[in-house]
Amino acid sequence: MSAPILECRGVGKHLPSGGRDLTILEGIDLVVPRGDFVAILGPSGSGKSTLLGLMAGLDRPSSGSVLLEGRALEDLNEDALARMRRRRVGFVFQDFQLLGNLTARENVSLPLELTGVDQAWERAGDMLERVGLGARTHHYPSQLSGGEQQRVALARAFAPEPALLLADEPTGNLDAKTGRAALDLLVGLRESAGATLVLVTHDDQVAARAQRRVHLEAGRIVREDARA
Amino acid sequence: MKPSTYVRWMLRDSRGARGRMVYFTICLAVGVAAVVGTAALADGIDRGFDQESRAILGADLTVDAKRPLPAELDAALTTIDGLERSDTVETMSMVLVPGTKARSRLTRVFAVRGSYPLYGEIVTEPRGGLEAHLGPDTVVVEIDLLTALGIAVGDSVRVGTQMLRVAATATGGPQQTGFTSFLAPRLYVSQEAFARTGLLGFGSRVQYRALLRLPGPPTRERIDRLVERLEAAVPDAAYLDFDPYHQIGRGRRWIQRMEGFVGLAALLSLVIGGIGVALIVRAWIAGRTRAMAVMRALGVTPTQILVLSLGHTLLLALAGSAVGAVLGCLLPVAVRTWAPSLLPVEIVSVIPVGAVLRGVGLGVGLSLAFALPALSAIWRVSPARVLRSDADPLPPQRLVQVASAVFLVGAVFAAAVVQADQTRHAVWFTGGFVLLIGLLYLAARGLLAFARRVPRRRLSPYLVHGITALARPGAGTVGAVVALGLGTMVITGIALVETRLREAILANLPSTAPSVFLIDIQPAQREAVRAELEEVGAREIDEVPVVMARIAAIDGTSVAEIAQEEGRGGWSLTREQRLTWRKELTPDNEITAGALWSDPERKELSIEAGFAKRLGVDVGSRIEFDVQGVSVTLHVTSLRTVEWQSLSLNFFLVAEPGALQGAPALYLTSALVPEAQEQVLQDQLAAAVPNVTVLRVRAVLDQVMALLERIALGLRILGAFTVLAGLAILAGSVSASVLHRRREVALLKSLGVTRGGVVRLFLTEYGLCGALAGLVGGGGALLLAWTWLEHIADLDVSLPWLALPTAMLGTAILTAVCGLAANYRALRVRPREVLR
Known part of the structure; x- marks a missing residue:
């Protein structure tokens, strides 16, 4: 078995709140093998999104260690973390997080330009074509529907061909039908790219598409199960 | 990341930022316009002086004296081959149009000999210059004099005792700077005609001037050598005033000093604009936090975001400074168009490259310096905000904060050094600025604290x-208040x-302050003047004698020797002194040392304290005067202070009555004349005693x-x-x-x-x-x-x-x-x- 792409060792996160120490996460141990599709499930406030942030080095754990492709993230400074993300990690957010002053195509080409890829502009166009938005490339996010915005976000996440894709409630802001379509697209893109996907959701139907499900409650992993 | 990518991102980033760009530009443009405008104006004036300095002087070198120029000077000048020379005798006099309703005007009379001026031009109408129009019975005058007297070219005016015909009007000419040119119009007359006017009589206040033009290139070195040679040749050189063209410039020095002060005032608007820049950048960064978090999540490093933001700020700073520079360049044009009389010289309009560079440099530098503390907040944007909008900002980097604040104060100081003409002023400016900002900041914080605690009931x-x-x-309360x-x-x-x-x-001005001064009344004219004054109902008439004299020696040391000493005397020592005698001092005098007329044995002198200090004398000193060729020694027995604001007749030097027995004296009279009678008095005096100068305080x-x-x-x-x-x-x-x-x-x-x-x-x-x-x-x-x-x-x-x-x-x-x-x-x- 090859080395895991992601590993959490005893990860904890505490935040000061009203003079007390609030525990968000506690003693998280999790290993994600390369190419896996893992869903993290749990009710609101269980610490799912925080865990996702720690996995990407967006946030720093209060205790324990997160290893991405064998490198401990806490050893890296902000610039090094950013460089690591740009090459290895893609993101999909619940509220899309497109840059409002950039067109759809510019949003997609941004990570490509960042890594200095040749023909970033053309590749961004191709990527939008693949998510079915070939005719909307010059539109700004405010001119697109929620489903369309999430498709732009998917194109942006997959464009630089990341090894690890992190998705935070990717269907949370969409109606049931649009959400299903977006999820289909996400799963399809992942399969063709062979990327690892860690997806956070509170929706059992969404989680059902994953190979493996990690159940989080009050900041702790309470249960794990795998698709038969 | 490639530079081209940065540029592309920067351009994309400016979308939807129209409001920010407009305000950024305005904030900066206002200050840069002030800096460039004042610098361009000063530059234009300076160039004007440079180009016109010979025309302003009318010569490469002038030699001035209050007495006829010594024969030794003439002799020394005739030995120089090819030297051109022109002479003027200048005096103030009342010029009059006689008739039933006499009208008069205080005038600067220039008696000229030779081709005047040697540089520059006096334009006459009809054309031809002074030489074409000045004859034994003619004068050329400035148009203001014609207007004041209500006459035209071809009419006659009385100058002294002579009726002379106005042959032409004149504009331009040298010696136009200074307060007297502002006060009185000019009249040109030939020296032959002038001699007949009687204005050159005893005691007249006259300026004798030789204008010189060197053959060949008049380099500074050659002129300085000439001055040295003349000083060596003339025994009384200390009483002569040598004015080489490259040192003209009391006006110029004044401009430079003003430029320093005005420059700092202009800098203040730029610095306030800088505060605006800081606020706008801060609001911008705050509004971009989410976008920055997304970019961070996508792998853009904080340093790259900083470079982008700095680049953005730089672009806006360049745009704002450019707009300001253009506006600033228009200032000299505007002044020349609407207020040309504001300037001492014709300003030279070239694109003021130096002023523009200075303004744009200061504008861009200060905006970056002011933006930096706000931009340092970029490091604090947590990328985790993409997941939780309440994600804590990253801890502040103390070093970055302190360094950016120090850099900001340093930049303000550097800008002040550039603008001020003395480092001391730059220190004051920066210190005062930091102090005021501090006070305003504290006041604003106080207001905020009050606002939070305001009782709701x-x-x-x-x-x-x-x-x-x-x-x-x-x-933004704090920034707006500051x-x-x-x-x-x-x-x-x-x-x-x-x-x-x-x-x-x-x-x-006390209510009894005189409204009219009558200068240079000859002893024989005293009765007539008093009669005229009484006729127009003048009150508070005060008449004092004036004796012109030179200081020859102090405590036995000659003025020429003292003049060599560092920091003593100077012009105070070698000018023509005006002495008077009085038994009692007026109430606005106060004795501060010694006692008035306290030594029956000697001829006494009372000196104004400040003047005594400049001369380097004290009670007990002995001053030897040259009173029109007669030596008189006076002993200083008292020092006094004078309240000059009273406008009463006061003198630096007051002698004991009798000490100047027999010395040729003129009289000076002050009086309070009803305003409606002032012109009547002036006209009547101009007709009766034309050599007497009438100075009207109100005018x-x-x-x-x-x-x-x-x-x-x-x-x-x-x-x-x-x-x-x-x-x-x-x-x-x-x-x-x-x-x-x-x-x-x-x-x-x-x-x-x-x-x-x-x-x-x-x-x-x-x-x-x-x-x-x-x-x-x-x-x-x-x-x-x-x-x-x-x-x-x-x-x-x-x-x-x-x-x-x-x-x-x-x-x-x-x-x-x-x-x-x-x-x-x-x-x-x-x-x-x-x-x-």
Whole structure:
């Protein structure tokens, strides 16, 4: 078995709140093998999104260690973390997080330009074509529907061909039908790219598409199960 | 990342930033325009001096004296081959048109010999120059004299005892700088005709001048050598005034000093604009936090974001500075078009490259320096905000904060050094600026603390909400108070100093102050003058004798030897002194050392204390005078101070009666003449005793006031720049929060607050902000104005405390109106549009 792409060792996160120490996460141990599709499930406030942030080095754990492709993230400074993300990690957010002053195509080409890829502009166009938005490339996010915005976000996440894709409630802001379509697209893109996907959701139907499900409650992993 | 990618991103980033760009540009352009404008004006004047310095002098070198130029000088000059020479004799005299209704005007009479001037040109109408029109019975005059006398070319005027025909009018000519050129028009006459006028009689106050033009290139070295040679050849050289063209420039030195002060005033508007830049950048960064977090999540490093933001700031700074530079370049053009008389020389209009570079450099440098502390917040944007909007900002980097603050103060100081002509002034400027910012900052923080704690009971809900809105995060209260306060301080301070100065000049004239001075009355004319004065109902008539003399030696050491000593005497020592004798001193004199006429054995002298210090003499000193060739020795037995503001007849040197027995004296008379009778008196005296000069205090004061008015106007314009910068900042910070405001207004409306109610809320908020800025700024202005008037201008003035409420109210109204105007769009919002 090859080395895991992601590993959490005893990860904890505490935040000061009203003079007390609030525990968000506690003693998280999790290993994600390369190419896996893992869903993290749990009710609101269980610490799912925080865990996702720690996995990407967006946030720093209060205790324990997160290893991405064998490198401990806490050893890296902000610039090094950013460089690591740009090459290895893609993101999909619940509220899309497109840059409002950039067109759809510019949003997609941004990570490509960042890594200095040749023909970033053309590749961004191709990527939008693949998510079915070939005719909307010059539109700004405010001119697109929620489903369309999430498709732009998917194109942006997959464009630089990341090894690890992190998705935070990717269907949370969409109606049931649009959400299903977006999820289909996400799963399809992942399969063709062979990327690892860690997806956070509170929706059992969404989680059902994953190979493996990690159940989080009050900041702790309470249960794990795998698709038969 | 490739540079081209940075540029592409920067351009994309500027989308939807129109408001920010406009306010950034305005904030900066105002200050840069002030800096470039003043520098361009000074540069134009300096070039004017450079190009025209020979024309201003009319020569490469002039030699001046109050007595006819010595024969040794003439002899020395004739030995120089190819030297061109022209001579003038200049005096002030009343020129008159006789007749039943005589009219007269104080005039500068120039008796010229040779081809005058040697450089530059006096343009005559009809053409031909002075040489073509000056004959034994003709004069050429400036048009102002014709207007004053109500005559035309071809008519005759009386100059001294002679009737001379006006052959032409003249414009231009050398020696146009200085106060007398401002006071009296000129009349040119040939030296032959002048000799017949009798104006050159005994005791006339006359300036003899030789204008010289060297053969070949008049390099500075050659002229300096010539001066050395002449000084060696003339025994009385200490009494001669050598003026080489490259050193002209009392006017020029004055311009340079003014440039330093005005430059700092201009810098103040730029620095206030810098505060605006800081606020705009901060609001921008705050509004971009989410986008920055997304970029961070996508792998853009904080350093790359900083470079992008800096690049963005740099672009805006360049744009704002360019706009300001263009506006600034128009200032000399505007002044030349609308107020050419404001300038001592014709300014030379070239594109002021130096001024533009300086303005753009200072504009860009200061905007970066002011933006840096705000930009350092980029490091604190947590990428985790993409997942949780309440993610904590990253811990501040103390080093970055401190370094950017130090860099900012350093940049302000460096800019002040560039602008000021003395480092000392730059230190004062920076120190004062930091101190004031500190005070305004503390006042603003105090207001915020008050706003947070305002009791909610028994107060109108509008008032409470308006007050608490000041403390809302991102309300920009602190920045607005600081910037508006600085602007208020500058403009109030200038207004205070100006009005106090004007009042001091007028109020210090006692009601018995003379309104007319009659100068150079000859002994035989005393009776006639007194009769004329009595006829027009003059009061407070005071007549004193004046004896012209030179100081020959002090305590046995000759003036020529003393003049070699460092820091002593100078011009005070070698000028023609005016002495008088009096038995009793007037009440505005106070003896500070020794006692008046206390030594029966000797001929005594009483000296004004300041003048004694310049001469280096004290009670007990012995001064030997050369009174028109006769040696007289006087002993200093008292020193005194004089209140010159009384305008009474006062002298530095007063001799004991009898000490100057037999010395040739002229008389000086002052009198209080009813205003309506002044012109009558002047006309009658000009007819009866044409050599007597009539100086009318009101006319002179009017001229002084006019000059003061012009200077004040310039300062007020500069002050207006600072207020403009302050308002631009306020509008900018309001517009930065306009989205937020729209939401707030929509919510308030949906809760049942009427539009009028929202207006009241906003009025309270902005009015309070403005009132506080006005209070601190006005207080600072009072303090500065008082310090300046009391300790530097040495005027005893009472400060108008009313200025404080005025400044408060004025700033409050201005701020409230400006704040409302900037919120116009937010006020019109319909709740449904926003809350959907």
